[in-house]
Amino acid sequence: MVRTSELLFVKSVKDGIPNRDPLADSDARRLFGEDDGRISLSDVSIKRDVRDYVLAKYPAGGEDQRYHIYIQELRRDKYLLGRKELAEWIFERAGIGEREVDSMERRRAELAAHAFDVRVFGAVYSVGSQSFHLTGPTQFGWAHSLHPVETRYVQGTVIIPSTESQGSAEGTSREGKQQGTIWSTYYLPFAIFAMPGVINGTIAQQTGMDEVDVEVLLEALWRGTKLRQARGRGFQQPLLLLHVEYEDPLFRLGYLEDGIRLETSGEIPSSLQEVKLDVRALVDRLVANRAHIARIRWWCDPELALMGELPGTPGGVEGPNA
Numbered sequence: 001m002v003r004t005s006e007l008l009f010v011k012s013v014k015d016g017i018p019n020r021d022p023l024a025d026s027d028a029r030r031l032f033g034e035d036d037g038r039i040s041l042s043d044v045s046i047k048r049d050v051r052d053y054v055l056a057k058y059p060a061g062g063e064d065q066r067y068h069i070y071i072q073e074l075r076r077d078k079y080l081l082g083r084k085e086l087a088e089w090i091f092e093r094a095g096i097g098e099r100e101v102d103s104m105e106r107r108r109a110e111l112a113a114h115a116f117d118v119r120v121f122g123a124v125y126s127v128g129s130q131s132f133h134l135t136g137p138t139q140f141g142w143a144h145s146l147h148p149v150e151t152r153y154v155q156g157t158v159i160i161p162s163t164e165s166q167g168s169a170e171g172t173s174r175e176g177k178q179q180g181t182i183w184s185t186y187y188l189p190f191a192i193f194a195m196p197g198v199i200n201g202t203i204a205q206q207t208g209m210d211e212v213d214v215e216v217l218l219e220a221l222w223r224g225t226k227l228r229q230a231r232g233r234g235f236q237q238p239l240l241l242l243h244v245e246y247e248d249p250l251f252r253l254g255y256l257e258d259g260i261r262l263e264t265s266g267e268i269p270s271s272l273q274e275v276k277l278d279v280r281a282l283v284d285r286l287v288a289n290r291a292h293i294a295r296i297r298w299w300c301d302p303e304l305a306l307m308g309e310l311p312g313t314p315g316g317v318e319g320p321n322a
Contacts, residue, residue, distance in 0.1 A: 002137070002204040002214055003294055004249045007197035008242040008256040008282075009046075009143075010304075011225050012272060014190050016234020017151065019045040027186040028151050037148025037268075041193055043140035047121055050217065053224030054116050061114065065094040067216070070115040070123060084127040090114050108132045112208050119209045120217055137203035138217065143195035146262035146277075147269060151188045157181070190270050192239065194257045201249040215321055218243060222299060222319030238319065240277065242298045242310070244286065251292050259285055263307065272303050280308035287311060 019041040020026040028039040051069050058067035068090045074081045081089060091101060094114045101107040108125070112118045112134065122136025158181050199214065218241065225238045246252060259282025265274045286296065296312025299319050316322045 002199065002201050002209055002211060003245040003247075004201035004252060005199045005214075005243060005245040006252055006254070006256055007140075007195075007199070007221075007244075008240070008260070009195045009197065009221055009238070010146075010192065010240040010260070010277065011143075011195075011236055011238050012190065012192045013188070013234040013236045016187055016236075018233045018236060020186075025186070028149065028188060031142065031144070037150075038145045039149045039151075039188070039191065040145070041143040041195070043142065043195075046140050046143065046195060046221075047117070049224040049228050050120075050220040051117050052228050053220040054216065056227060057220075058116075061090075061093055065114050067116045068093065068114050070111065070118050071121075082127070083125055087111055087125070104130050104132055108134060116213065116216065119207045120213055122207065134207060135203055137200045137207055137209050139198055139200075141196040141257075143193040144257075145191045145193050146260070147192065147264060147275075148267060149188055149191050150268060151186045154185060154187060155182060187234070192262060192269070192272075192275065194260060196255065196257045198252060218320035237272075237301065238299075239272075239301045239304045240298065240306075241300075241320070243296070244293060244312075245295045246292055247294045248292060253285060253289060253292075256282060256285075259283075276305040276307050278307040279310055283308045283310060 017026075017028045019029055021029040024030070029042065030036075030038070031040045032038050051072060054067055055069050055072065061068040070086055070090065072086070074086060074089065076085070087107065091097075091110065091114075094110075096110055096114075101110050107130075111123065111125070115123075117123075118134065118136075120136055120138045122134045125132050125134075199209075199217075204210075222238045222241055225236050228236075242256065244253070244256070259279065261278045261281070262269075263276040263278055269275045286293065290311075296310070297315060298310050298312055299315040299317075300306065302317050
């Protein structure tokens with residue numbers, strides 16, 4: 001049985017914005033206002049990293065067909081598949097016939113059994129008169145930068161013209177544009193983010209999430225951060241992943257992220273070498289509540305300087321399940 005547990009995930013980004021705000025000209029998301037200076041990443045962004053990693057590792061769903069991904073961008077004849085079609089696509093690959101999912105209860109059970117993200121994050125299924133809502137045992141909070149951030153607005157040019165030259169039936173041609181296009185974007189030089197998460201052991205029983213799923217989730221958080229790279233998202237690096245499991249399924253400390261603080265040589269750091277992560281307040285909370293804790297595991301990038309010694313079992317520098 002999966003124990004109730006909490007996660008604390010710290011990662012950095014260079015030269016990009018991993019989660020843009022479409023209401024702010026695709027600048028970084030700011031939940032605290034300009035005066036505060038911090039920026040934020042949504043839980044949707046974090047879950048996308050996890051899903052994409054599982055898709056890359058298990059493109060055919062794994063040997064036991066338990067690691068398909070339900071929420072993904074999948075096309076058929078140029079059209080995006082909807083919720084019903086995505087579910088049927090998974091059932092087809094898992095060898096499940098239509099008669100086996102003839103009721104909403106069976107459809108929900110089979111989808112959870114064969115889709116990793118449904119078991120772990122839950123799902124909303126609404127197609128005509130058929131609908132169900134499955135709450136996921138794993139929930140992430142917003143990831144906030146541990147320091148103020150100043151984004152930059154930059155422009156550049158693309159040498160390839162935006163319009164092609166075109167020929168005609170008479171053999172003449174009409175030339176396209178003679179110069180490239182101008183691009184513009186926001187980016188941030190460097191930032192460090194902390195994200196809390198929780199795994200509810202009671203809800204995990206309802207969705208079928210097991211201990212193997214927990215290990216895949218931890219692995220996907222660490223390695224998925226490195227996998228989903230793009231020019232606009234910047235270069236991302238996992239720095240610290242803490243997993244605290246509890247004896248009592250109804251107990252949790254909560255707000256683990258409040259126990260860490262970033263020490264910097266200046267107000268706005270520009271590299272990992274300019275910071276130290278102070279975990280001493282978090283350590284004090286963990287030690288004071290050790291009677292409630294079944295196990296503590298953590299993984300840390302060797303380049304991240306820690307102030308304080310985390311209890312529990314440290315993992316390898318390559319992350320979970322390396």
